Amino acid sequence: MATDQDLVVETVRDILAAHEPFVLTPERPWDQRLWTALTEAGLTGVGIPEEAGGSGGELADAVAIARTLAAGAAAVPVAEQLLVVGPALLATDLAVPSVESPVSVAVAPAVTASADGDGRFLLTGRATDVAWAGTAASVVLLVESGEGSVLALVDTAGLPVAAAANLAGEPRGTLTLDATPATGARLTGGQAEEFRARFALARAVQIAAALEQVLAWTVQYAGERQQFGRPLAKFQAIQMELAEMAGEVTAVAALTDAAVQALDRGEDVVLAAAAAKVRAGAAVEIVARLAHQVHGAIGFTQEYRLHHLTRRCWSWRDEAGTELEWSRVLGAGLLAGGGDTLWASLTRVV
């Protein structure tokens, strides 16, 4: 099935293919060479209009890029840039920073914003779990003020960073802000929720792509690995496990795609994103466990490729709001009209 996104996917793959594998360490917290190659191809500005400094293109293109990079375990903040930061800044009429500089995102309820003149704020507090903190040149934070949420864009140069990493070694540091100047826009409660939902959906998209790749690797490995004189794939016990993985992967893809399409149609996607994030997280549990089980001990090693994706999935399911948080959002949201309207609510989510 050819899609309009095939070309962009091919371009990203070609760039990935020309790169060495990237093992994240505290000393090498991101893949700067890959980032440069992506910027040279204009891929870090896709979905952002040219007049805003981007490369143009559709949401579907941006999603295709984020998916391909996620499946490739690429150590670059592109999903954050294309799926969260760019759209949020455009929606609030804030200037989009150069798409050639890495930018990141965090929900930072412990940071307070005080107004400092027209469209400017001073931010104070600690922003934890900032994706790519220390490497991103700027960061978009959802912070609180006395009068509701503020979406703030902060230049990170000179800001103190306490480095930390997720289970895959992706930077997730803490920024300490002390009357730090920022541009910003006030958000309604609904807009703030929409921002959180976009972030969660971005992680769901990444998980969906990564799990598909994990399945493909596991099927491939089971076909190649010989034990008892035949490939693992010929054992019924292994076939049952791979089929279970396929069921999970396919379910996540269907729901995530539907949520992305709802976003593309301009619908309120808070519940759709919540559902996609929760479903993707639930699938990680099964798919990662079975993938490692089928791979055996080699999959448990650092030299083998599997952990690059399983570790990311184990973290991504907790990021941008945990499964528990989004489950409650979804459950409460579906019952917003009362207990008798659950079914009607379910049929409206996507």
Next chain:
Amino acid sequence: MQAGWTLEEGHDHRIRCPVRYGADLGAAGVSAASLTLAPAPRSEAAEAVRLEVREFLAAELAAGSFEPHVDTWLSGVDPAFSRKLGERGWLGMTWPKEYGGHERSAMERYAVTEELLAAGAPVAAHWIADRQSGPNLLRYGTEAQRREILPRIATGECFFVIGMSEPNSGSDLASIRTRATWDANGDWVVNGAKVWTSNAHHSHYGIVLVRTSPADPANRHAGLSQLLVDLSLPGISINPIRILDGGHHFNEVVFNDVVVPGDMLLGEEGSGWHQVTAELAFERSGPERFLSTYPVVAEFGRRAAETQDPAQLATLGRISARLLALRQLSLRIAAALDRGELPNIPAALVKDVGTTFEADVIDEIRRVVNVPASLDSPDPLGRALAEAQLHSPGYTLRGGTNEILRGIVARGLGLR
């Protein structure tokens, strides 16, 4: 688009190969396209008919014409209710008008069936006829068979039973022994027995898989045919097989020298296996494969709305996320059926994931409500949990066990 899946061609990958980008790592896009069916189109017509059905169901509930129950597509037999659906044009929805159908899309039919199941409405009488016997007749039936039977299914007056499994042939369907032989008048003479025939005692016809040539060990799928059998024929006895709670849904249907007119062969002699396979995309992919226990979720939703208990809300969220993913998968298959495809492998996958879900729902809810399951419970949630629990062994067995389904999925993954 092909019905089966293909994963990307394997690479020359060594077990100890370190990570390489591109060839190994960047391949998800390709498998994404081939693993999943195309997304279902949005259908305004489906949303419109959905609201009509909802209004109808609210009026029927208010009038006391039915009480919501779990698993009503097996156990909710109510011919009068089926006729009401027929009157409204909600049976045979996708079939040509010349056969009593309504030429609506599979997406519209999906919306109607989903609403009926979610409401726990009594739909068992017509379910099999509308879902798969009718489409099977449309595909393989003679003109006379179609004209005779399809309009009566569409009005909710003609019910069907599936005659596949036998006492010694469960998952291994090709091993069936019921046989049909020609007699001197050109009619079929049928001998044998079928089991697990849901609601045979309420049905008018069965589509019965029979052996019409001796078994050939070299080709186990050869020599099978489907017969359209009027269940009132002499020599047929229908004996109840009660399920564990005493309910009578299943039967043993015994054929003792039953003379079936020669023109009641369905499709081609010897093509029975192929025809049975073609039914499966219809049989395995519908919303009844994940909504059998939805009435429990509906009661649980009312409870969580009252209590606003965080654990209950989270459980409802987790259940709902699974349900919403299944809806999308099932909708995609409905859209593929509209395009004339027979996506048997995705259908097997939906049924595996869906029936696992509908059983899991019981325990997910039990963990966060303090309500014992009992048919005599004063609490509607307790009664719904009890009904769902007592029917639970069937979910992952009927229509192909989940082990068989996973085998089909494994074949789709290229493992067999």
